[in-house]
Amino acid sequence: MNLPNIALAVTALLYAAGCFFSFRYYRSLEDSFDRSAIRWLSAAFFLQGLALAAGWVARGYAPLDSLEGILSAFSFALGAALLIGRLKTALPVLTSLFAPFIFFVSCLAFLFGLKPVPLMDSRLMTLGMASHIMLTFLGFSHFTLGFGIGVAYWVQEGQLKYHRIKNWSYRLPALEDLDRLTVFYIGLGFLFWLGGLGLGAVQAFEVWNKLPLSDPKIVGSFLVLMIYAGFFLLRWGFKIHGRKSMVLVMVGYVLALFTFVGVRAFLNTQHIF
Amino acid sequence: MKFIAYGLNHATAPLSVREKYAVEPEKVREVLARLKPLAPEAAFLSTCNRVEFYLSTEKEEKFLEEIREILNRLHRLKPAEVKKYFYLYEGPQAFLHLFRVASSLDSMVVGEAQILGQVKEAYRESQEAGMAGATLNGIFQWAFSAAKRVRSQTEIARMPVNVSSVAVDLAKKIFSVLSEHPALLLGAGEMGELTAKYLVDGGVKDFFIANRTLDKAKALTDRLGGKALSLSEGLSRLGEVDILLTSLGGGSFILKRSDLEGVMKNRKGRSLFVIDIGVPRNVEPGVGNLESVYLYNIDDLSAIAEANKGGRQRAVEDAEALLKEEVNQLCAWLNERELAPTIIRLRGHFEAVREAKLREFLEKNKDLPDKEKTAVERLTRDLIGKLLHDPTVNLKQVTGESDRFDYARMLNDIFLNQDHSRKDRG
Incomplete structure (x- = not known):
């Protein structure tokens, strides 16, 4: 194992510790466990940030041209989204639900770190392209958390509406909190995604002197933006809240997920991932 | 040195007796001062449901006599009467009793949070009176930590078991901060008053009480706060409130689905929590199918409370094992x-x-x-x-x-x- 692999392994272990404490919090609702979870998750987040930065310095380019780097950056972006959300509102139960997912992605980063991946066109190895990738990652991470909270809203709303109170899911936060946080994550994700798309367009134009508008990833990304724009229009223009607005969050996320990971598997694209 | 718990509570003495033995907070110091020569380490807990002494002493018999005398003098009671309702625990039994009290397993409403604060207050009084030495200190700190474990590691405090507290709990699952959401009580009956009190204690600040008889609504606002309205005025405010509590008498539905459909359109997606505790019901069941309306009647709330009772029984067993x-x-x-x-x-x-x-x-x-x-x-x-x-x-x-x-x-x-x-x- 080389140094980056060791860093990935340690990061995964730190995320595992964070998961352990957040699980204990979920069971006991004791604040001290949540504080420990946040400490471990933050440590993992900063170590992962350091490892990514060190990789960048060592290679002269952001380490985003390999599966290991991509997954590591994605779990880093998820960690960032989670910690940003915690700054906005302290809903520890949500940390308990998302920490295992971040741990899972960081484990994948470690496991796939040993596999060779196709190299990126060297003309695209620029700071602008690295920023494009990171911003779309951040956007997707925020959509992921927004989607997760949307699902939690759906579950909680169903319980309260139809009087099917289950102890495990009853621990979810109030509907009002879940609603606000979904809007926060989708809003922030929208801005990151939009910024990422803009930077990507600039990079593509610099290299090929045209915009690859027919690329399925780009088409999908625009559609995602339109769906989420529709979500905000419904909420703020037509005052439609609750389950109906959450349907759009879910549809938007399914499309974002397909754009992010499915397009390359089923369609032709110029993107290497 | 022997550790002793001596006293009476709601299980051993009826309210008429507990009322007599309750000691006002300003007299606690006086009681402790009288005990000091016999028990250098002692704490005295007096609440509406219990009067208890916890102490570390070698002169057990003298101490018990002294306590009876103090209480007789304070309340002018006969010695035989005192003995009948009191219990005495020693050593590990006394520790367990203190732990059960602090964890609210010995409370009238098992799982209530207030008692831990009262035990802490009794301990603080003992410290201030210079009667909390190393032994008492160690035992009480252990009791606080055990109570914390019970609250955090069992479901005891998370399961409301009466209809009113279930309603407040549900409101907190819909709205994150109750103080930001106005409430309206339709009716001024006993059950409505009790649930409204729970809502106010839970944080509701803006409160309207509407009744067919305005004077009754006014009498209730004198006790609970809020604003009294006539029934028609109350019904016209449905668009403003987020929590609606109905407890009116009468044979037909006061609120029909068609009434609320229009109201909900103007609420711009804001949720409405309707608690219908009237018997017969005040709100047409179809109201619950409206978007963003959460309707619970007395049976729905009772069913949750009953389910919680079963869960709480398991939690009590877990808590007892832990203690x-x-x-x-x-x-x-x-x-x-x-x-x-x-x-x-x-x-x-x-x-x-x-x-x-x-x-x-x-x-x-x-x-x-x-x-x-x-x-x-x-x-x-x-x-x-x-x-x-x-x-x-x-x-x-x-x-x-x-x-x-x-x-x-x-x-x-x-x-x-x-x-x-x-x-x-x-």
Whole structure:
């Protein structure tokens, strides 16, 4: 194992510790466990940030041209989204639900770190392209958390509406909190995604002197933006809240997920991932 | 020293008796001051459901007499009356009782949070009166930590078991901060008042009470706060409130689906929590199918409360097991603390003998190489350590108070007063 692999392994272990404490919090609702979870998750987040930065310095380019780097950056972006959300509102139960997912992605980063991946066109190895990738990652991470909270809203709303109170899911936060946080994550994700798309367009134009508008990833990304724009229009223009607005969050996320990971598997694209 | 819990509570004495024994907060110091000569370490807990003394004393009988006298004097009661309702726990039983009280397992409403604060207050009073020494301090701190474990590791505090608290709990699952959401009570009946009180205690600030008879609504606002309205005024405010509590008498639905459909359109997606505790029901069931409306009637709330009771029973069993474990740990800690001086003296005695004998041996064998001297020194040290290890461990496991005393005395007689015995015989 080389140094980056060791860093990935340690990061995964730190995320595992964070998961352990957040699980204990979920069971006991004791604040001290949540504080420990946040400490471990933050440590993992900063170590992962350091490892990514060190990789960048060592290679002269952001380490985003390999599966290991991509997954590591994605779990880093998820960690960032989670910690940003915690700054906005302290809903520890949500940390308990998302920490295992971040741990899972960081484990994948470690496991796939040993596999060779196709190299990126060297003309695209620029700071602008690295920023494009990171911003779309951040956007997707925020959509992921927004989607997760949307699902939690759906579950909680169903319980309260139809009087099917289950102890495990009853621990979810109030509907009002879940609603606000979904809007926060989708809003922030929208801005990151939009910024990422803009930077990507600039990079593509610099290299090929045209915009690859027919690329399925780009088409999908625009559609995602339109769906989420529709979500905000419904909420703020037509005052439609609750389950109906959450349907759009879910549809938007399914499309974002397909754009992010499915397009390359089923369609032709110029993107290497 | 013996640790004792002595008192009465809602299970042993009816309200008429508890009322007589309740001691006002300003008289707690006076009671503690009177107990000081008999029990240097004592705490006194007086709430609406219990009057209890916790103390560490050697003069148990005198103490009990004194307590009865104090209470008789305070309340002008007959001694026989006092004895009848009181219970007495000693040692581990007393620890368990204190732990159960602090964890609210001994409360009238199991799982309520108020009692822990009251026990802490009793302990603070004892500290301020200079009556919380090392023993009482250790036991009370242990009780607070055990209560915290019970609250965090069991479901005891998370399951409301009465209809009103279930309603407040549900409101908190819909709205994150109740103070930001106005509420309206339709009707001024007893059940409505109780639930409204729970909502106010839960944080609701803006409160309207509407009733067919305005005077009754006004009387209720005098007790709970809020604004009194006529019934028609109240119904016209449905668009403004987020929590609607109905408790009106009468045979037909006061609120129909068609009435609320229009209201909901103007609420712009804001949720409405409708608690219908009227019998017969005040709200048409179809209202619950409207978007963003959460309707619960008395049966829905009772069903949740009943389900919670089952869950709470399991939680009580978990909590009892946890407290027994805590009591065992506390007993072990106290044993260790009480026997520590004897163990230290015993080890010191053996060490002194070892050192003397080693010195004697080294004097006689001055030519012994340093390496061998060190080996002999280590051998004697290991020998003493090994010989004393098992007795020390066994001593720490002695649980009975009288056993502890007997063991300590026996060790003292056999080892520590040996020279003295020889002199006596000589």
